[in-house]
Amino acid sequence: MNALDIRAAAVTGRLLPVSLGLPRGSLIGLVGPNGAGKSTLLQVAAGILPASGQVVWQGRDLAKIPFIERARYAAWVPHGAHFEFGFSVRSVVSQGRYAHGDDEKGVDEALARLDLTALADRSVNHLSDGERARVLLARALVTEAPLQLWDEPLAALDPRHGLEVLRLARTLAAAGATVLFSLHDLRVAHGLDHVVVLRERALRAFGTPADILTPELLLDVFAVRAHTVPGLTLDLP
Numbered sequence: 001m002n003a004l005d006i007r008a009a010a011v012t013g014r015l016l017p018v019s020l021g022l023p024r025g026s027l028i029g030l031v032g033p034n035g036a037g038k039s040t041l042l043q044v045a046a047g048i049l050p051a052s053g054q055v056v057w058q059g060r061d062l063a064k065i066p067f068i069e070r071a072r073y074a075a076w077v078p079h080g081a082h083f084e085f086g087f088s089v090r091s092v093v094s095q096g097r098y099a100h101g102d103d104e105k106g107v108d109e110a111l112a113r114l115d116l117t118a119l120a121d122r123s124v125n126h127l128s129d130g131e132r133a134r135v136l137l138a139r140a141l142v143t144e145a146p147l148q149l150w151d152e153p154l155a156a157l158d159p160r161h162g163l164e165v166l167r168l169a170r171t172l173a174a175a176g177a178t179v180l181f182s183l184h185d186l187r188v189a190h191g192l193d194h195v196v197v198l199r200e201r202a203l204r205a206f207g208t209p210a211d212i213l214t215p216e217l218l219l220d221v222f223a224v225r226a227h228t229v230p231g232l233t234l235d236l237p
Contacts (some may be wrong), residue, residue, distance in 0.1 A: 001059045003147055003178035008044055008053030015040040016202040017053070022180060022194070024058075024146070027173040029189040029209075030182040032198035033222060038182040039079060039151050041198065045180065046076040046149045057147060071099035075140035079151035079182070081132035086123040089116055092135050096142035110138040113168060115161065129156040137165060141172075148172060150181035154188070166191075186222075189213060197221055 002021040009017040015037045022028055030038050043049040047062050047070060055062040057073050065073065075096070083092070093116070094107050111117045114134040119127065124135055133156045140148055148169070154162045166188065169179045173193070180196075189195050190209045197205040197212060199221045205212040215226040 002056075003058055004045060004180070005054075005056040006041075006045060008051040008055055010037075010040050010044050011050050011052055012040075014049075014201065015044065015051075016200075018044075018203045020196065020203060020206060022178055024178050025173055025176045026178050026193040027169055028178065028180045028194045028196060029192045030180060030196045030198070031184070031186065031189055032204070035201075036198040037201040038198055040201070041196075042076075042149050042151050042180070042182060046074055048076065068099055071143060071145070073145055074147040074149060075143040075145040077136045077140050077148075077150040077153055077181075079155065081124075081129070081136050083124045083132070086125045088121050089124055089127070089135050090120040092124055093138045093142060096139040099143070106142045106144070110141045113141065113164075114138040115164070130158060130161060133157060134161060134165075137168075141168070146177050148177055148179040148181075150179070152182050152184075154181075154183055154185070186213065186218070 003024040004022040006018055006020045009015050018041060030041065032038050040049060044051045045055060047055065057065065090107065093110055094104060097103055097105060111120055114137055116134055116138055119131060124132055133153060137153055153165055157165060173179055183189060190213060192209060194207065195209050195212055197217065204221055205217060218224055218226045
């Protein structure tokens with residue numbers, strides 16, 4: 001049984017029909033040019049955007065899972081952290097335990113894992129973009145959800161924290177979770193278990209990095225030539 005099966009398209013028209021099954025215990029990258037539909041696909045998978053067809057989480061039809069129960073199945077991390085209220089870092093991370101009864105389980109550990117302990121009492125509105133991104137990742141971590149859906153989690157992070165988040169994602173996958181996240185750095189994509197490639201709002205390829213991140217695909221999808229793979233020295237054709 002897959003962790004996530006998508007046989008759907010966003011009804012907004014922002015994503016063409018996609019048929020995709022993602023295995024459990026995998027670290028999966030979602031790549032494609034700007035506007036290819038990466039964020040839309042992640043929002044469809046998370047149940048945030050309505051879609052025709054069907055989205056299935058661990059054998060259960062998403063449409064039939066009560067909303068409070070969904071938060072125990074999947075965690076969603078949006079790209080760009082924007083907060084309407086000046087909650088403390090700890091309060092925002094603790095929100096990840098709402099579906100479990102606000103029990104605070106794992107909150108201190110998540111703060112430490114994402115290097116946020118010293119910022120725990122600070123307002124999220126007084127943080128940098130990278131710090132806010134780590135707050136949202138910490139909130140996703142405490143959900144203990146087996147399906148983690150992250151939209152460009154590395155974009156605002158410095159090299160150290162980016163590597164730590166990748167290490168965290170690998171740890172979650174090794175423990176049986178499925179982590180699907182969008183990214184633009186194809187060098188990172190080469191180190192993942194699987195890669196989903198979108199082009200013009202449709203699925204272009206899915207498989208292991210070695211199988212699908214070929215020079216031919218990179219030229220077709222990204223309009224760049226790869227001189228060495230892996231190594232990925234890229235330039236415009």
